[in-house]
Amino acid sequence: MTSRNSRRNALNNVMMSATAVCAVVAVSTLFMVLGYLVYNGGKSLNLQFFTNLPVGQGEEGGGIANAITGSAEIVSLASIFGLPIGFLAGVYLSEFSGKTLGFLIRYTADLLNGVPSIVIGIFAWTVLVVSMHGYSAIAAGFALSLMLIPITARSTEQFLQEVPRTMREGALALGASKWRAIATVIVPAGRKGIMTGMILGVARISGETAPLIFTSPGQQFWNASLLQPQSSLPVVIYTYATAPSDNAHQQAWAAGLVLLGLVLVANISARLIVSRGMSIPK
Amino acid sequence: MATPTAALPEVRKRPVAGHLSGGDGVARALTLFFALLILVVTVLLVVQLWNNSELTRAKFGLGFLTSAVWNQNSTPSRPEEYGALPFIYGTCVTAFLALLISVPLGVGAAIYLAELAPPKISNGLTFMIELLAAVPSVIFGLIAIFSVVPIMRTTVEPFIKKGLGFLPIFSGPTYGFGYLTAGLVLSIMTLPYIISVSREAILSVPREQREAALALGATQWESTWDAVLPFAKLGIIGSVFLALARALGETMAVTMVIGNDPKINTSLFSQGYTLASVIANEFPEAVKLHSAALVELALVLFALTMAVNAMAQLMIVLTTQKGSGKG
Numbered sequence: 001m002t003s004r005n006s007r008r009n010a011l012n013n014v015m016m017s018a019t020a021v022c023a024v025v026a027v028s029t030l031f032m033v034l035g036y037l038v039y040n041g042g043k044s045l046n047l048q049f050f051t052n053l054p055v056g057q058g059e060e061g062g063g064i065a066n067a068i069t070g071s072a073e074i075v076s077l078a079s080i081f082g083l084p085i086g087f088l089a090g091v092y093l094s095e096f097s098g099k100t101l102g103f104l105i106r107y108t109a110d111l112l113n114g115v116p117s118i119v120i121g122i123f124a125w126t127v128l129v130v131s132m133h134g135y136s137a138i139a140a141g142f143a144l145s146l147m148l149i150p151i152t153a154r155s156t157e158q159f160l161q162e163v164p165r166t167m168r169e170g171a172l173a174l175g176a177s178k179w180r181a182i183a184t185v186i187v188p189a190g191r192k193g194i195m196t197g198m199i200l201g202v203a204r205i206s207g208e209t210a211p212l213i214f215t216s217p218g219q220q221f222w223n224a225s226l227l228q229p230q231s232s233l234p235v236v237i238y239t240y241a242t243a244p245s246d247n248a249h250q251q252a253w254a255a256g257l258v259l260l261g262l263v264l265v266a267n268i269s270a271r272l273i274v275s276r277g278m279s280i281p282k
Numbered sequence: 283m284a285t286p287t288a289a290l291p292e293v294r295k296r297p298v299a300g301h302l303s304g305g306d307g308v309a310r311a312l313t314l315f316f317a318l319l320i321l322v323v324t325v326l327l328v329v330q331l332w333n334n335s336e337l338t339r340a341k342f343g344l345g346f347l348t349s350a351v352w353n354q355n356s357t358p359s360r361p362e363e364y365g366a367l368p369f370i371y372g373t374c375v376t377a378f379l380a381l382l383i384s385v386p387l388g389v390g391a392a393i394y395l396a397e398l399a400p401p402k403i404s405n406g407l408t409f410m411i412e413l414l415a416a417v418p419s420v421i422f423g424l425i426a427i428f429s430v431v432p433i434m435r436t437t438v439e440p441f442i443k444k445g446l447g448f449l450p451i452f453s454g455p456t457y458g459f460g461y462l463t464a465g466l467v468l469s470i471m472t473l474p475y476i477i478s479v480s481r482e483a484i485l486s487v488p489r490e491q492r493e494a495a496l497a498l499g500a501t502q503w504e505s506t507w508d509a510v511l512p513f514a515k516l517g518i519i520g521s522v523f524l525a526l527a528r529a530l531g532e533t534m535a536v537t538m539v540i541g542n543d544p545k546i547n548t549s550l551f552s553q554g555y556t557l558a559s560v561i562a563n564e565f566p567e568a569v570k571l572h573s574a575a576l577v578e579l580a581l582v583l584f585a586l587t588m589a590v591n592a593m594a595q596l597m598i599v600l601t602t603q604k605g606s607g608k609g
């Protein structure tokens with residue numbers, strides 16, 4: 001009996017320590033990613049990197065200034081379309097939707113959210129690149145907004161649903177019509193959560209590469225036109241990392257550090273807005 | 283000829299809120315319009331993929347899915363021909379390898395976070411793991427090219443080959459680039475999804491399950507294994523499907539380490555190709571039939587991930603309803 005119990009205790013100790021090891025391994029990958037990027041990218045980070053244009057093959061130095069502005073342009077475009085549409089769709093799902101249509105739209109939003117980003121890229125290509133006869137920042141913004149809409153819609157819905165019932169009833173009992181209750185009571189009450197969802201959504205799309213390679217594969221110069229392809233941080237990392245030059249590799253590391261820094265800052269600050277733990281958008 | 287119903291007095295309009303409920307109608311219609319946009323865009327996506335793959339669907343039919351020939355350079359002796367099998371194979375192999383590593387690791391970590399760790403440590407670690415999910419795919423690819431690939435080529439793959447080289451899946455030259463490396467990178471990328479969703483599923487198991495098992499004299503591991511995990515089973519399976527869907531559709535990181543060889547290779551050390559990565563690599567230069575073939579691959583990928591995602595959603599919905607008692 002005692003030997004059986006000691007065996008059970010031994011198994012308990014072994015398995016429970018094994019789970020702790022799993023957790024440590026999972027968390028340490030984050031630090032390995034961070035450490036590796038800071039170590040390799042930090043070496044080539046300097047002021048020129050942020051202010052200069054890229055140099056040609058075989059030359060030293062150069063920067064990614066146009067990729068930073070290009071990324072900003074594409075992501076802003078995507079946000080201008082994606083955030084309001086996603087927000088209003090989320091309001092519908094939370095406040096107005098009936099059973100069948102609500103289920104259908106919610107389900108479709110989740111499906112769209114799960115579509116591989118490369119497929120979104122192909123779709124944007126068939127719709128905008130073909131019809132406009134060329135790559136453009138607009139096509140890239142369109143592709144990214146398609147990813148942002150379902151994320152924003154679902155997170156907006158989720159946070160509106162968390163507004164206590166008593167607040168809705170209070171507003172309606174005071175004689176407010178439904179849209180007034182939504183605009184002046186319910187949405188303001190869920191504001192923090194909605195903002196968090198939006199920041200997380202924008203952070204997620206700003207790191208997306210696959211939808212950009214068929215819509216805005218980049219260029220070497222300053223150019224703010226919406227109808228021209230723009231350079232962007234993720235695409236620069238992809239092309240430089242696969243290019244056969246040490247200078248390009250250094251630039252890829254530095255660009256990776258900048259991109260990861262931006263994404264992590266956005267994520268951490270979004271989570272500070274609502275102290276409550278948020279799970280990954282599903 | 284007044285029917286009895288027509289003779290009923292007209293329903294009186296609500297006197298006060300009349301103009302306001304008009305505002306409700308407008309708000310409803312406006313938000314409905316944008317919500318329907320989601321539906322329209324998704325339908326349009328399928329239609330566009332369908333229409334743009336017309337050329338290959340007409341030429342190869344269903345044989346496209348079972349052919350292993352991928353030849354985009356037309357020569358007199360060998361005409362242009364396209365088949366999806368090498369890419370479906372590569373996608374499935376890399377996704378399977380990824381899950382082989384990330385499922386035990388992820389479920390183990392989720393058990394630790396939900397059952398063992400004090401709440402403060404659990405929340406802190408979960409936060410960091412969710413940050414890992416926010417790291418863009420291209421950054422995993424960047425790190426993989428310059429660190430994982432060389433290590434695999436010089437150390438890990440020769441080591442496996444020494445011990446298990448008699449197996450056909452561990453034979454042939456070790457490049458570093460290939461199925462095994464892609465699977466490893468994917469396993470790290472899918473880990474946060476498994477941990478996060480499994481942890482929620484385990485946390486939603488009623489407290490009484492654990493207390494009853496412990497009161498009967500079970501050790502903590504026995505309570506977890508026999509009383510808690512069966513309850514959270516569906517949610518954990520859901521998290522695996524979710525991770526599978528991510529692994530199938532993952533593009534950049536895989537494209538950077540898979541090696542780009544459109545063949546079906548038995549050895550896990552060999553270079554291969556996946557649906558997503560062949561699209562990423564070849565689509566910018568593709569024209570006509572080649573382009574249609576790639577769009578059809580996108581359609582296949584879409585169908586594959588949709589099916590897996592639908593399963594995942596179903597499992598997660600079933601388990602959270604059961605676990606938390608909410609209907």
